[in-house]
Amino acid sequence: GAGVSQTPSNKVTEKGKYVELRCDPISGHTALYWYRQSLGQGPEFLIYFQGTGAADDSGLPNDRFFAVRPEGSVSTLKIQRTERGDSAVYLCASSLTKASGGGSEQFFGPGTRLTVL
């Protein structure tokens, strides 16, 4: 596709349930990022993948949160035993990785709006 896509666009669940959020990055982008954006706040880093491996998961708030990227393309963010405080917009971004290091523009998807009742 032309851009980063995320599904579903909206997810309403009950406290204690399990949810999966999907991200399709831009084709050819090796780096993939998950962020969480609460109301009135900027995006907060959760995890970064380089290829299939999680290079940095220091932003995951606790062990209820887990993400995978098994084939180096699509990624799934998984949240177990959801809590009301998990309600937020979950954003995915992808980028090329420069061989020399340094930053590369991240392209964001529209996000999944998660509501935990």
Place this chain on the structure above:
Amino acid sequence: QKEVEQDPGPLSVPEGAIVSLNCTYSNSAFQYFMWYRQYSRKGPELLMYTYSSGNKEDGRFTAQVDKSSKYISLFIRDSQPSDSATYLCAMGSGGYQKVTFGTGTKLQVIP
């Protein structure tokens, strides 16, 4: 104290005004600086990206970085109603782009 501080606004200006948006930061390790624009219910979109202190201009937008003061700015000239959005400053360091965002400033340009 947050690593990146940004006034959340809202900021309301008349069409054609010059808009000044600012952020301060505390982490000296930040090496690159960005401004994103986010429309309601959309993902952030990169506007400006710079590594160094000084000014960078792109059309109606000018980004300014002062590393000695740990202060960055975004200026929008001849503001338009279509500029109404939330503007997020963002900063990164290290070999990959782990980005720390400000809270965002909500801008409304009134026709």
